[in-house]
Amino acid sequence: MMIYVGAVKRHPYVLIVLSGLLVCGAVWGVLGNKAPAENAAPAPIKVAVATVNSTPFTYYLDTIGELEALQEVGVPAEVGGRIVELPVTSGQRVERGQVLVRLNxxxxxxxxxxxxxxxxxxxxxxxxxxxxxxxxxxxxxxxxxxxxxxxxxxxxxxxxxxxxxQLTIRAPFAGTLGIRQVHLGQYVSQGQTLINLVGSQGFYVNFSVPEQALAYLAKDGAVEVALDSLPDQSTTAVITTLDPMLDRSRMINVQARLQQAPEAALPRMFARVRVPRASNQEVLTVPETAVTYSAYGEQMYIVQPGKDRQPPTARRIAVRTGERRDGQVIVEEGISPGDRIVVAGQIKLSDGAAIETVETSVLDPRKTTAQTGSSQ
Structure with a gap:
């Protein structure tokens, strides 16, 4: 033993070599124990999937319109004079022929x-x-x-x-008065508006469309009408008049009568008008959440069945989309009826990643959100 120690003292590099061998052995042991865990396959990512089906779809031309009462007028003074009688109040319901204002x-x-x-x-x-x-x-x-x-x-x-x-101003039709614009004793001029009167017979919606839309328009044709100020109270209107002349901007003016106007509807309200272009066209629609975007364009993940007891995988494909509506988007290219696609949970997916699928309905985006699983 004394001889070994002496040899080490005479040759210090031997100690360095032995120390290096001990360190390498320790590292090898640690890495050897961890290698099986690191080489194990990653856990499948949980995603919501749905089967693609064709569904009937109506294409629309969307435009903006404005409501107009069937009967509305700013009641004027036919001659000038001083008001000596004002028997009505703002907002009052009046009948045809009822006295509104009497001049001296x-x-x-x-x-x-x-x-x-x-x-x-x-x-x-x-x-x-x-x-x-x-x-x-x-x-x-x-x-x-x-x-x-x-x-x-x-x-x-x-x-x-x-x-x-003429000095006695009467209601030209039954309706509801607006806010009085004159007062007792006031002198009014010929033609001056005294009070607004709106009838209760219903409403028109006036809107304009490009001349190319003439192919979709016809008298007695139906359009859909929604009011921003009265959500969830959409209705239909029947086209009554097509202007026989285009305006300077090559638009045609259209008037349609609302079939059932909301009770709170008022003249001059803005309306969103949808003119049907093509009805019951068979298309493939998917939730907007199923489509991802990158520098390469629009993409989706399609489910590929697993082999030899392996979990299914997600294959990334390029698609071309069309019109969007109510959380759904038309897919014009890239998928076929019967394909199973990932509709949610794809944020951590990569091409070829193993997945765990949860079935949902491709036509109901609310279910898609509710059934989306978190990544494991």
Missing amino acids: DARQRGERVRLQGELENAKVRLDRARQLASVSAMSKQEAGDAQSQYLTAKGALQALEAEID
């Missing part, structure tokens, strides 16, 4: 009394002239003058009655 007509009423007297006198003179003319006691010229005087008096009274009628 005192002078006209006094004039009417005078003209009524003149008409009565003219009638008496006319009757007397006719009696005298019948016995040739009056010339035809004088009888004609009496007839003319009577008609003149009658016309003057009728003109005054019309003027008095």
Whole structure:
């Protein structure tokens, strides 16, 4: 032993070599124990999958429109005058012919009394002239003058009655009044709007479409209408009028009548109008969550069955998509009916990765979200 120690002292490099061998042996032992764990296959990634089926689909042309009441008017003053009676209030329901505003007509009423007297006198003179003319006691010229005087008096009274009628503003149709724009005692000018009146007969929707859309439009054709301010209250409208002329921007104006307007609908509300272009076209739709995007374009993962008891794998494929609607997207190229695709959980997937599948419905994105599993 003393000889070995002495030899080591005489040759120190021997100690260095022995130490290196011991370290290598320890490292080899550690790595050898870990190698089986690291070489084991990764656990399959849990994903939601669905089977692709064709489904009927309607293509639409979307545009913006505006509601217009079938009957709506800003009731004007036909003549100028001072308001002496205002028997209605803002928001009141009125019937056709009901008095809305009465202007000062005192002078006209006094004039009417005078003209009524003149008409009565003219009638008496006319009757007397006719009696005298019948016995040739009056010339035809004088009888004609009496007839003319009577008609003149009658016309003057009728003109005054019309003027008095203009001083009394009545509802042209039944409906609901807007906010009053005038007050008692106020002087108004001819043509000035006194109050708005909206009928209760329903609504039109007015919208414009490009001239290319004429192929999809026809009188009595149906369109879908939705109001942003009244969500979940969509309705249909029937086209009543197509403008016979394009405007300067090559658009055609269209008017359609709402079949059943929401109770809270108001004139001038914006509406989203959908014009059907093609109905019941068989297409392949998938949830938008099934499509991923990269520098190479739109992609999806399709399920490949496993072999020799191996789990299925996800194969990445390129696709071409089309129109999107309600969380669904049309796939125009890349998949076929019957394919099983990954609709959720693909965030950690790579091409060829092993997967654990959870079946869901490709047509219901809510189920897709609910059944998505986390990665293991």
